[in-house]
Amino acid sequence: MTTPQESREVALRVADIRYAYGKTVAVDGVSFDVRPGEIFGLLGPNGAGKTTTISIVSGILPPASGQALIFGQDASGGSGRARARMGVVPQDIALYEELSAAENLLFWGRLYGLSGGALEDAVRRSLDLVGLADRAKARVKTYSGGLKRRLNLAAALVHSPALLLLDEPTVGIDPQARLRILDVVRDQARNGCAVLYTSHYLEEAEQICERLAIIDHGRVLAAGTVAELRRLVGEGPVVRIRGAIDGDGLRALAARCPGVSFLSADGDSASFSARDPDACSGLVRELFGSGLKLDDLRVQEPNLQSVFLKLTGRELRD
Amino acid sequence: MRTLATLVLKDVRRRFADPAALLLNLAIPLVMAGMMALAFGGRGDSQKTPVLHLVVVNQDEGPIGRALGNAQQNPEAANRLDIKQAKERGEGLTLLREEGAAALVLIPKDFSADLLDGKDVELEVVKNPAASIMPVIAQQGVEVAALYISIGARLLDGRGPRIAELFEGRGWDDTVAVAALVTELYQRVQGIDALLIPPLVEVKTGEQEAAKDADKGRPNFMIWMFPGVMIMGLLFTANTQMRDLLREGEIGTLRRQLAAPLGAVQVLVAKIVSVSAVVALATVLLLLIGRWAFGVTWGPILPLAAASAVIVLAATGFAALVFSLVRTERQGDAFGGVLVMLMSLLGGSFFPPQVIPSWMQGISRMTLTYWSHGALRDLASGGGWDKVQGEVAVLAIIGLVLTLTGLVALRRRHLRGTL
Numbered sequence: 001m002t003t004p005q006e007s008r009e010v011a012l013r014v015a016d017i018r019y020a021y022g023k024t025v026a027v028d029g030v031s032f033d034v035r036p037g038e039i040f041g042l043l044g045p046n047g048a049g050k051t052t053t054i055s056i057v058s059g060i061l062p063p064a065s066g067q068a069l070i071f072g073q074d075a076s077g078g079s080g081r082a083r084a085r086m087g088v089v090p091q092d093i094a095l096y097e098e099l100s101a102a103e104n105l106l107f108w109g110r111l112y113g114l115s116g117g118a119l120e121d122a123v124r125r126s127l128d129l130v131g132l133a134d135r136a137k138a139r140v141k142t143y144s145g146g147l148k149r150r151l152n153l154a155a156a157l158v159h160s161p162a163l164l165l166l167d168e169p170t171v172g173i174d175p176q177a178r179l180r181i182l183d184v185v186r187d188q189a190r191n192g193c194a195v196l197y198t199s200h201y202l203e204e205a206e207q208i209c210e211r212l213a214i215i216d217h218g219r220v221l222a223a224g225t226v227a228e229l230r231r232l233v234g235e236g237p238v239v240r241i242r243g244a245i246d247g248d249g250l251r252a253l254a255a256r257c258p259g260v261s262f263l264s265a266d267g268d269s270a271s272f273s274a275r276d277p278d279a280c281s282g283l284v285r286e287l288f289g290s291g292l293k294l295d296d297l298r299v300q301e302p303n304l305q306s307v308f309l310k311l312t313g314r315e316l317r318d
Numbered sequence: 319m320r321t322l323a324t325l326v327l328k329d330v331r332r333r334f335a336d337p338a339a340l341l342l343n344l345a346i347p348l349v350m351a352g353m354m355a356l357a358f359g360g361r362g363d364s365q366k367t368p369v370l371h372l373v374v375v376n377q378d379e380g381p382i383g384r385a386l387g388n389a390q391q392n393p394e395a396a397n398r399l400d401i402k403q404a405k406e407r408g409e410g411l412t413l414l415r416e417e418g419a420a421a422l423v424l425i426p427k428d429f430s431a432d433l434l435d436g437k438d439v440e441l442e443v444v445k446n447p448a449a450s451i452m453p454v455i456a457q458q459g460v461e462v463a464a465l466y467i468s469i470g471a472r473l474l475d476g477r478g479p480r481i482a483e484l485f486e487g488r489g490w491d492d493t494v495a496v497a498a499l500v501t502e503l504y505q506r507v508q509g510i511d512a513l514l515i516p517p518l519v520e521v522k523t524g525e526q527e528a529a530k531d532a533d534k535g536r537p538n539f540m541i542w543m544f545p546g547v548m549i550m551g552l553l554f555t556a557n558t559q560m561r562d563l564l565r566e567g568e569i570g571t572l573r574r575q576l577a578a579p580l581g582a583v584q585v586l587v588a589k590i591v592s593v594s595a596v597v598a599l600a601t602v603l604l605l606l607i608g609r610w611a612f613g614v615t616w617g618p619i620l621p622l623a624a625a626s627a628v629i630v631l632a633a634t635g636f637a638a639l640v641f642s643l644v645r646t647e648r649q650g651d652a653f654g655g656v657l658v659m660l661m662s663l664l665g666g667s668f669f670p671p672q673v674i675p676s677w678m679q680g681i682s683r684m685t686l687t688y689w690s691h692g693a694l695r696d697l698a699s700g701g702g703w704d705k706v707q708g709e710v711a712v713l714a715i716i717g718l719v720l721t722l723t724g725l726v727a728l729r730r731r732h733l734r735g736t737l
Contacts, residue, residue: 055573058577059576059577060573060577062733080578080579080581081579083577083578084579086577088574090577092570092573093569093570094569094570094571094573094574095571096332098335098336099331099332099335108578110321110324111321111324111325111579111580112578112579113579139335
């Protein structure tokens with residue numbers, strides 16, 4: 001639970017952080033803020049720099065330059081006071097499979113300074129939150145992938161953090177378990193917890209995040225609310241085609257259609273954005289008239305996928 | 319301290335949550351010791367005392383050559399020695415190879431005559447490297463014999479040719495001269511009786527004691543072999559336990575701990591402490607098994623506790639350093655395994671370091687196995703604190719250096735984000 005004073009301040013401030021693994025630059029000047037009660041999404045493909053950013057924010061890696069401040073305190077500070085207010089859900093299922101769910105949570109709770117009755121209460125509450133109270137004594141190795149993901153989240157909540165970092169928390173699980181995790185994350189935000197949520201599932205990020213940053217090759221390409229990001233590709237529909245395509249030919253075709261912009265060509269797929277339905281109709285007529293052999297043609301409302309396409313020139317695949 | 323205890327207890331809980339894996343790990347040194355016991359005859363009762371197989375090429379027709387070549391005729395030696403005679407070196411080498419003997423001993427032509435004349439003489443020993451430690455025993459036996467012969471030759475200084483005549487049956491008619499010679503030799507022997515006479519008496523006494531108690535006085539081969547196997551097993555145990563550090567890195571629990579409000583050094587120290595706890599448990603078990611199953615007595619408790627503690631520290635530090643240098647568990651297994659085998663070979667787990675070339679013996683003394691075996695073998699041979707304190711000090715230094723170096727290297731890897 002956060003105090004009213006905290007709710008007025010920035011929970012997490014990431015300022016121009018950089019990090020390289022040898023000569024490979026993983027994070028290159030990333031900046032963003034997350035406020036209490038807000039779910040902020042960091043969206044990008046695998047290898048974009050999301051996990052390195054989370055590692056720097058969680059104090060595991062020291063940034064080469066820049067700063068990550070948690071409620072005004074340096075994340076990599078030796079005292080660990082900043083980290084004590086933070087819960088981290090790693091991309092891996094970071095649990096001890098030989099131990100039971102309760103034993104895992106007792107261990108993580110102790111590391112955050114809980115003990116005695118307070119620790120036991122916190123463990124019970126966390127298990128309830130993720131719906132695992134009835135399986136508290138079962139060893140984690142007997143859990144399904146979905147149950148493990150839920151326990152992975154519970155381990156980050158046991159000490160009631162004011163800032164929650166989630167690194168792809170729903171990878172490889174069934175839709176039901178995913179919905180449960182998303183519900184818990186929303187509840188945390190409603191209770192005032194600041195949430196940094198990384199994902200490469202665009203629909204999921206669109207559903208849950210109030211603000212987003214799109215990251216690729218270690219750089220933030222765009223940031224804002226979902227509506228603000230959508231406006232980057234215009235208000236009109238997006239046309240996506242699949243078939244035997246020729247990028248240069250399609251670029252020329254788009255130029256012939258008023259109100260149409262060529263977005264991207266990636267393998268056998270290409271995308272266009274149209275200013276309005278009339279421009280869209282003109283484009284579709286031109287495509288069918290061009291003699292192109294198309295396997296698929298879809299007209300969609302602009303979404304984060306089209307934003308990503310426009311910004312990077314390629315699709316963000318699962 | 320509370321956090322450190324939490325981290326260590328977590329590992330202890332995990333070990334006991336999967337006792338089969340722990341027992342399997344502890345079984346490695348036990349299986350090794352058992353196999354060695356089967357291969358070399360186990361504890362030293364009379365039926366299982368190793369017999370030294372020798373090939374002797376005696377080209378000397380004098381009394382010393384005859385005595386050495388027929389050493390097997392001594393009733394005590396007959397139980398320990400199996401001597402095959404060959405006429406010349408080539409035949410001897412063939413026998414050495416075909417019979418699997420420990421060594422060939424060549425007594426050269428005119429050995430007795432030259433020795434009695436006061437000339438320098440040589441005994442040649444050709445060791446069979448395929449016969450485990452027995453060639454070393456043969457070499458040391460011949461060296462002891464050479465020492466006694468040298469002492470004898472010096473006692474006869476200038477009187478050799480005269481004695482040679484007597485051995486050949488000549489000169490006995492001059493009784494006054496013979497009496498003078500005997501008196502002179504007696505006086506020389508009297509001068510060094512403190513050196514020579516007690517061993518002769520001790521040999522006789524030893525035979526009588528041995529007759530009273532079949533086990534006492536006979537060598538227990540496991541006193542030598544068990545510490546070597548035990549140290550190798552402990553190093554494997556330490557490596558297997560330290561793998562958990564990379565496993566935790568792989569499953570993400572290490573990163574999760576590092577994101578908690580505690581320092582990286584605390585996390586790493588806790589891992590080292592929990593590994594050393596398991597290695598200490600393995601040490602105690604192996605000491606008990608060595609005592610009960612193989613008849614190895616470990617001497618007074620305090621020196622044993624000190625030696626065990628520094629061995630645990632050194633083994634844990636070694637494993638920490640190994641796993642700070644590798645990226646994956648598999649690399650750790652391979653690299654650590656090769657290093658353990660190398661150190662065991664060089665340090666004397668399977669045969670005494672004396673059998674390796676002299677330049678390698680210097681390297682042998684740089685291994686922690688050398689000092690660990692030394693301490694345990696000294697204790698098993700009846701040594702006390704005065705005998706092992708040097709080894710304990712060296713092991714403590716090795717252990718501290720390895721542990722601190724491993725810790726620093728692991729922390730550097732953490733800072734680079736590669737742990």
